Amino acid sequence: MDWDDLRVFLEVARGGSLSAAARTLRLSHATVGRRLAALEAGLGRTLMERRPDGHRLTDDGEAVRALAEAMDERAQAILRREGAGGGLSGTVRVTMTQAMADRFLVPRLGSLRAAHPDLDLEIITDNRTLSLARREADLAIRLARPRQGELIGRRLATLGYGLYTIPGAPDTLIGYDETLADLPEAQWLAQHGGGRRMGFRANSVLGQLAATLAGFGIAFLPCLLAAGEPGLIRLPLPGPPLTREAWLLVHRDRKDVPRVRAVLDHIATVFARDRALLEG
Template identity: 85%
Template sequence: MDWDDLRVFLELARRGSLSAAARALRLSHATVGRRLTALEAALGRTLVERRPDGYRLTDEGEAVRALAEAMDDRAQAIRRREGSGGGLSGTVRLTMTQALADRFLIPRLGPLRAAHPDLDLEIITDNRALSLARREADLAIRLARPQHGDLIGRRLATLGYGLYAAPDAPDALVGYDETLADLPEAAWLAQHGGGRRVAFRANSVLGQMAAAVAGFGAALLPCMLAEGEPGLLRLPLPGPPLTREAWLLVHRDRKDVPRVRAVIDHLTSLFERERARLEG
């Protein structure tokens, strides 16, 4: 049996579709299909049912998936040990929201590059919770405390929010679309918005800020983004201030890798220096 076949099967089981597994593995659809067929032939078992809406595991497939997950966990634990004795070179992958990356962090990474010129950074702007255990990223900045037992979290900062609008904006709101109605920001607007019309909805903070600048209404925005933005005025809040905590997460097996530690130390120092801006 080929481990690569098992790895492809495991990704298909996780993603639920051939196309999603192919994208995740950076393989063609045909290659994923061939790998799956080869694994089933080697085991003499049917592992998945091909359905119009995707792939569903058979009972045998579920059993093989459980064993493959255990194998993958151990393989990833070994991979996380890679580079633990190396110097400050190589790549560190960091994931966070696009607004935080583009408007705050990336412009402030110059000192890190100057101090460690052989260190390569890869910034992944994604709202999905990328897996640190499976090395989809080395570090993550998230607006929630860590829940996974193998993740170590450090609170970087408290983020303050304010209500911002263009000078001639109507008495309306800019908010999130329904898919993000459970976010604290959306809940705050629903509770303290006074029943005002939501004239514009977007699923990104940068989209909402652009809509506020364009005059659609008032948007609840992180102060670090909106304060000083041309065309926006800060309005009195109709309710208690909203704050959220930014956490830096790392898998405990990666925290002492020198290049990862260098980025952790830089981020910790940076967020401390910018505390007033972040708190608003």
Template identity: 45%
Template sequence: MFDWSDLRVFLAIQRTGSLSAAARTLRVNQTTVGRRLAELEQALGARLFDRLPAGMVLTGAGEELLPHALGVEERALAVERAVSARDSAPSGVVRLTCVESLGSRFLAPRLGELHSRHPGLRLEVLTGSHVLDLTRRESDLALRLGKPVEPGLASRKLGRMGFALYGTRALLGARPPVHVEDARGIPLLAFDESLAHLPESRWLAKVMGEAVPVLRSNSTSVLFEAALAGLGLAVLPCWLAEGSGLMRVGAAGEGVEREMWLAVHPDLRRVARIRAVADFLAGLIAREGPRLAGASA
């Protein structure tokens, strides 16, 4: 008889495609993942994955096991959510996912207020462009730029975030461009191709034509620091750029806005610790609303 927890290992490998990535997801070492998979395969008497150069690929036996493993996972998570919902005090771990710039430069300096209110909370802030799955408890709360599209989530709009084009005074000269299009020819900084789908990336490509950026990055923080150093113009969140010494390019209304949404699994939204963090975020964003939206966005 196999250990039911080995199914978590099986699903992690299937979702990530490798032992090392599964180990990072499960927060264990790669040796443990390999051992647990071997034990599961021995217990079932079947090889579940083919180890190919491109990664771990399900065998026929693995394909047959997959829907059953997903069903067990969903039932286990439902039990976990039901038990969590009985919490009465805002204490324990809450995992929040958001984009890197929001987490490091906006939220982190303000989390002391949350800790003062609820010292029993332990917050984990996970940043990056990868969207974590709330239904599988990869995260408890998600602060996203754009309305969540996954089915079955409870979400609410918290506010707006404005983006505009910024550069140093030295780069823009004594007479800064009146309109964004007038800045064509000035060195440009932009997101890399992996983030070309973002509204701010599409807007920049539209207004700057065929300009080739001198720097591309998947990090807002990298673009911000490069813009501060005078390397080029960058589309940045207004709350990040204003007051930094950078000058805004273009007139009021020349920029782009994105909606800020908070998402949670509906079974967890009444859990005290999660509700406490959600209420804090909603209040913080409402209070900082004009700054986040950009006074001239």
């Protein structure tokens, strides 16, 4: 068995496609495909299903991935031992919402980069709930406590929400579209909106913020998002306040990987430092 074939397989599994693996490994799309086919032929097993939206691991693929990940971690440990200063290296993938990434976390990652310049971060903002068990990401920030037994959760903060508008805006509401009507924020607004007309709908909180700043009406926004916009006016709440908990999740098999632990600890520190901003 060729380790290079396993390394290619591992990157396809991580990225979900031949193209993603090719970019990471700086190989051609065709080379990645040939190496994956060679590994499957050598093992006599199908490791991945080819689907229109990418590659998905079979049961055999999951088993091989677990072994390949263990080999990769040991190889990285050897490289770290040989490297000057023992610095961390490799890629850590973190998934979260677009708003959380763009408006809060990413601007606060500079000190992590300074401390570990060889550490590569991949921030994945996706409407799908990416699986930590399938290694689609190493860490996840989610607004719900973990239910799966193999996931370990660290409570990061309590997120506060408020009603915001700009001077001169109409007395109409800005909210989520019907596909997201089950979100706690959408339900709170439906219950306490006072019968106001919904004048603008969006499927993202960033879209709602943009509509608020454009003068479409009143939006129920996370305080962390509104705090950076001096033009917004915060209105009194007509009902009980809504809060949601932010949790940092990691698969128990990854929690002690040094590079993952470094990112995990940094994120926890960032949230603790800015707790007042998050709570509103």
